[in-house]
Amino acid sequence: MRPSSVVSLGNVTVDVQAETYSRNGQLPGHGPINAWESGSDDAVTKAISTNFPALPRGTGFSGLGATLIEQFAKSGTDISQSALSTSSSRTQSPAELKVQQALLHSKADNLVSLTVKTASGKTVTFSLASQSAGLAVQAKVDGGALSAAELKEVAKLGEAFQDAIDGLAAQPPKLELSKLTQFDSSVLASVDLSGKLKVSNTDDLTLAFHADSQGRTTRMSSPAGEVNLSVDLKNAGILGNAKQQAIALKSYLAQFDKAQARGKADADLMAMFKDAFSAMNSNYPQGAKAPAPLTRSAADQGLLTGLADFKASISQAASSPNPARPGETDTFAYGISQKTRIGGNDLSNRTIDQVQRSSLKASFHQGLDGGKPPAFDTRRESQNYLYVQVDDKASSAANITYKDGFLTNASVDQSASQNTRTQRYEMARLVKDSVVPNEATSHRDYLVLLEYAAREGKSAKGADETILKDALANMHQWALLQDDPSALPG
Known part of the structure; x- marks a missing residue:
């Protein structure tokens, strides 16, 4: 008979058949005691058994989230399983084991859960937990059994759940959230992911993600810093087509790269911010009704980004690398947002205002040549460096x-400012303190272009059609936020 599990204990591998479990779930043998919550021999139990030797070096979650959802989707019934290893030679009572198992499920070092609410009002929660001597999973349903259609839609989240788990556990961590937004909102009302992973004796990485037909939020905190994003999906009328959204998203990601370079941000933290921003602004809800027209001409919406309104920020944990001047901190804080307001009662009398804003505040140390800073200590010889402080702002305001x-107005007003203060220290003495400001503003009026597009757009042929399409494409490009003053026309 094949063993139901293979568990590695130190340098010893023990094969144990299902029939040899004792009444309290213990496996026989000397040394560490392995106790199972359930005597099941299902896919989840086998996955736990396979992953258990990874503890405590890893979370033990590899493939486990996907397996849990797959098994649940087949039956729709609750699942609860755990494995514990102790160094005690004393046989524990069933009551003692039950307490340990409950604590493992709820108070472990590493906890990840996915909560799915259906449009019919039911809730199913999938949870994974691990610590140095335990690994556990649960699937719990509230509000009644799920229908076949609901189980089918939940099953699709298995890969998404696992991708998110693997991203959090990766080195460096990643925010793999895009597949969690790809659910049918006519079947599932919302999806929530929460996670807490222990990354050191004193620090945790935490994540809270929510998505429904009205909006999305992501909050991540780690020793490196914090990422916060929210997307408002209630105003579906401002959404553009896939091409328009892709252009806007690419533009924003490029600006994030420039902000990282200018403020010397942590590359891994910025990568998480970019991944989350892309996920939150892609795959807008399916199953929703087509939005009502926003303007009298589709060309007018080229003045908008095509993305849903959002607010996003990233802040890096501050550090004081120079013991001689602890007040000189290395910091990075960047925020960006879009807000759209629609006034008027009908298409014939309507105003649309969309404002994009960004801000960057950063400070960092560099060597005198602009490269890496020296190895600081309190000696004067180590105090040869530049201390740079950056303060940037940008805005873009479109009005229709x-x-x-x-159509009486179609314009975009933009502004951008960059202020850089550089302090130069040589042998611990401040020898230069300079501030370099750079700012610009721009106003563009597209009334004539859009009037022509509304009047001649459908009849334009050949070269005229090409010129019109290029002009409208350029209009959309220039409506996007521009954070570099030198890129704005005088």
Whole structure:
């Protein structure tokens, strides 16, 4: 008979058949005691058995989230399983084991859970837990059994759940959230992911993600810093087509790269921010009704980004690398947002205002040549460096106005400022303190172009059609936020 599990204990491998479990779930033998919560021989139990030797070096979650959801989707019934290893030679009572198992499920060092609410009001929660001597999973349903359609949609989240888990456990961590937004909102009302992974004796990485048809949020905190994002999906009318959204997303990601380079941000933390921003602004809800027209002409919406309104920020944990001047901290804080306001009662009398803003505050140390800073200590010889402080702001405000059925305004106002303060120290003495400001503003009026597009767009042929398409494409590009003053026309 094949063993139901293979568990590595130090340098000893023990094969144990299901029939040899004692009444309290213990496996026989000397040394560490392995106790199972359930005597099941299912896919989840086998996955736990396979992953258990990874503890405590890893979380033990490899493939486990996907396996848990797959097994649940086949039956729709609750699942609870755990494995514990102790160094005690004393046989523990069933009551003692039950307490340990409950603590493992709820108070372990590493906890990840996925909560799915259906449109019919039911809730299913999948949870994984691990610590140095234990690994556990649960699937619990509230509100009644899931229908076949609901189970099918939940099953699709298995890969998404596992990708998110693997991302958090990776080195460096990643935010793999894009597949968690790809659910049918006519079947599932919301998806929530929460996680806490122990990354050191004193520090945790935490994540809270939520998605429904009305909005999305992501909050991540780690020793490196914090990432916060929210997306408002209630105003579906401002959403553009896939091409328009892709162009806007690419533009934003490029600006994040520039902000990272200018403020010397942690590359891994910025990568998490970019991944989360992309996930939150892709795969907008399926199953929703088509939004009502926003303007009288589809071309007008080229003045908008095409993305849903959002607010996003990233802040790096501050550090004081120079013991001689602890007040000189290395910091990075970047925020970006989009807000759209629609006024008026109908398409003939309507105003649309969309404002994008960004801000960057950063400070960092560099060598006198602009490269890496020296190895600081309190000696004067180590005090040869540059201390740089960055303070940037940018905004883009688009306005579309209709009055009595006529387009009366279509414009974009932009501004960008970059201020850089550089302090130069030589042998611990401040020898230069300079501030370099750089700012610009721009106003563009697209009324004539959009009037022509509304009047001649459908009949334009050949070269005229090409020129019109290029002009409208350029209009959208220039409506996007621009954080570099030198890129704005005078």
